[in-house]
Amino acid sequence: MTTDLRVLGRDEWDRWYERLTLAFGGVPESPQERRLWDDLTEVERALGVWDGEECVGTAGAFSFRVAVPGGAFVDAAGVTMVSVAATHRRRGILTSMMRRQLDDVRDRGEPLAVLTASEPAIYGRFGYGIGTLQAAVTVDSSRVRIEGPAGTDDVRLRFVDTAEAAERCEAVYVRTIGSRPGNLARSPGWERLPLLDPPEERHGASPMQCVLAEREIKGSGATSVEGDGGRRAAEVVGFARFHTKPDGEHGVPRGRVQVRHLHALDPAAYAALWRFLCSIDLTEAVESRNRPVDDPLFSLVSDIRRCAVRVRDSMHVRLVDVGAALEARTYLTPVDVVLEVEDAFCPWNAGRWRLTGDAKGASCERTDDAAELALSVRELAAAYLGGTSLAGLAGAGRVRELRPGALAEASAAFGSVVAPWLQHGF
Template sequence: MAPQLRTLEAREWDTWYRTLERAFGGPPTPPETRELWQSLTEHDRSIGAWDGDECVGTAGAFSLRLSVPGGALVDTAGVTMVSVSATHRRRGLMTAMMRRQLDDIRERGEPLAALVASEPDIYGRFGYGMATQQLSTTIDTTRVRMEVPAGEGADGVSGVRLRYADPVSALTACEAVYADQVSGRPGMPARPPGWERLSVLTPQGGGGDGSPLQCVVAERDGATVGYARFHNTPQWNLSGAHGTIVLRDLEARDPGAYAALWRFLFEIDLTSTLVAQNRPVDDAWQHLVSDVRRCERQLRDGLFVRLVDVGAALAARTYRAPVELVFEVTDPFCPWNEGRWRLAGDTGGASCTRTRAAADVTLHVRALASAYLGGVSLTALARAGRAGRAGRADELSRGTLARASLAFGNEPAPWLPHSF
């Protein structure tokens, strides 16, 4: 008999989660982290595939609100904890779970689904497109300086005071700073209660040889205006100390606090390397360093987005320039999205409705998903051609694709600050 899919019951969570851990390999999840994930699991949105008494597949979703261009927070299914046991590969389990999940998301009225892909190749066939990227860097701080503009206070950084704080005790103040940033950068999720605890947990596999999580807050006039959380990994040899700072996260309400925190990280005693593994592609530190070429930078995929309801999703965001055109959408996995849609919008809002008018642009829903948050150009997707991995985007009316691409773009660049 084929494995059976059913909604997860609370008593089955341990078995279900062990199936997930086994599929991903590596060390067991630390107890504190496991306990938090268990408390955050939405059982009615979690699926288990069962072969008799054995759990052989998992998939879940969180009820999130994702920032989109214009600052709206759109109801989004945060797809998570997807796995299939190695013993049950190539039996259609993944497709069956994705089918059931997207049908449920549609029934709940959520316009978007989003995920962080362990293997990006898997999710394109279900209509997910890469919508954000993340920047990683390794900086030799003995050769690269942080050049903070002077003149706005005795310390040169707008009168900001930095102090060490206990990461847990400072969590409420830091979370308020994070919340202030969400509507200003597409791709950031508004964290539901309890989610803030993820940012202060020990990383998967433990802290290694590094320090426990450290936190420095930036204050101005007694108010918290920014924070940085990081680990300090000491290292010594015959030439002296050359420790490494690994940045977990950094947020600030204004440029002065932002610059003060970055300069602090550059100048920590007994260290010579600064590593940041997930920053926005347009992060401003790149314009404050003395030599950007010596900052080893790498890009990788971040958030993958899926438009579950094309009309509602496109109407939920704003557009950088006025746009009015008809899209013809191809979506074989969610055929309710297929057909022609008239989009009209600008910086003040948008509408997107069904139409029988002639199409200006034809495109696969995966291409539309990639462009949705404003970080991927529709014209670039069109240049990839029909064989492009992101799905096609073809212009039928001359000039419409360039106008649409301009309208869909956004500053700042979209970014997902953490996995889920």
């Protein structure tokens, strides 16, 4: 078979995207969503594989910055829209696209590549490890109470028009993203993604609703809002976007609240938003498909057994430049360890690296010193954001300790105060 792998031309986007849609089941997206991806796609970073006039492979990348432990943001390629036509499987097309893409990422100087996988078993052979997890949660709100901290009752909640409040909600998002590794700093245009609400994808639920959490403050610079005694100054301290889906049986209401996004600047605002969602009339359950695995919600509910939780993989991480990536983050405890890294797909990473660092910074350089831990770049990627411990990977036989004590030292250092989390896909 003779195929042509090349950077996508703008005039080829429609054919390329239609092939991508077919590979993912052939169900067309809403016009709104298709327009958004048309606008956001970085055509100069999109690859197509062509068999004559037919597109048989697609792969793209977005230019992102990803939060890492310590609060810094690191340049990363957001790998996306990867597909191979069903007629052209097992012919090396995916491997050729991954090869070209990672070479391009390296040439651009991006230390990381990240992706969300439709099938998580695919990408390990290309050096990707599972860097973040997400929890799907269903709260039995008919029996569970939200027990908020002091100050919860001081938070004012009010319905707002979703589009009109978008800028204020985005400001809250921006203030929170550095607090968890894995979050993405949204480039211009990406603020449109959380506002997508095509009617054909609601499946009987309401249009997206939005509630702001506000706290009255004194002084200038505050937002003026309506209060019982007229207008007063308030600060937006959180928001929730959600749908309600009516349901019932024999006259008994059994509706559900479907949470799309919820962010808050402090514990009281966070609790106030969840308490509101769990008390909406005519509903008996609150569900969210994507929360961090250490969500404070689990400490707010009165009965965790009545909160069904399911955990799955979320963002897969690939260290494209081991030295630069490890230097970009900080470490919970002091670490000085020599890593023997295996990387068959990106051999420039293979070999020994001395990592020294602490909570203030790090260096990672080539060394001829004796190795103290041996692992592949896939395991290093899984541990990079602090969500997977090196000790846990060693328990699975995927990390080898070559110096006694090195594993405990490195595993503690690579940890994160909070679990990494990817708040939205791409």
